[in-house]
């Protein structure tokens with residue numbers, strides 16, 4: 224069961240804008256995430272093994288966000304708001320609580336551009352607001368000539384294989400349904416793309432698999448695709464490295480030694496593997512071109 228908490232701030236100003244996600248601000252409607260991806264980078268000891276048990280609803284988040292957006296809009300400090308950076312904005316709970324929907328209503332009212340990052344089909348519920356934002360939001364000055372849109376939806380995939388997805392991202396909308404949702408969003412004229420991350424070494428990262436992802440997304444005419452490898456953190460029972468190694472040991476024991484070697488020096492995957500993976504992305508991109516940026520120049 225989630226617990227409620229009073230918060231003093233919802234809108235976070237980032238130190239610098241990520242070149243892929245373009246986050247000037249981030250907002251998170253919940254703390255923790257009931258999608259429970261084993262590889263999730265927020266999985267540190269703070270969140271526990273079963274994050275849904277620690278799921279926190281920010282009770283006064285809508286009021287706090289309204290105050291913060293009023294203030295930023297008055298000062299003309301418009302920027303792209305990433306929803307969300309440390310949780311899923313369309314958790315199962317969101318269907319009932321509609322906190323993300325109320326956030327989007329505020330962003331539309333105060334004319335802030337938004338970048339939604341999701342693994343859920345529930346985003347379809349809010350396309351009316353996202354279209355409104357796309358039509359009326361005010362871009363930060365330095366991006367005015369590099370963007371034609373003001374609302375973006377990025378769908379995350381680490382695999383298109385349903386069985387692998389159920390092991391590593393048990394609470395998320397299935398990859399097949401995510402693909403259907405992505406197609407529906409593009410058909411509705413929303414600027415949408417794919418975060419192809421994290422690819423799982425030796426499971427979802429072969430040249431054949433990567434060609435398959437690029438072919439699929441190229442045919443769907445996604446507007447952009449960001450590919451990346453897996454990072455794994457921590458050695459505590461609740462940390463992503465322990466959880467992923469545990470799942471590998473249980474379901475793919477023949478890969479455990481390789482995984483240990485790949486992450487022997489820390490949270491980043493082995494350098495040689497990373498170089499090889501980058502080559503695979505390049506090859507696939509030549510065969511099935513998809514832009515690697517939301518910015519158009």
Ligand code: SF4
Pocket residue numbers: 256257258259260262263264265309310311342392395
């Ligand atoms: S959906 Fe995103 S935030 Fe939630 S557990 Fe998965 S990776 Fe983490």
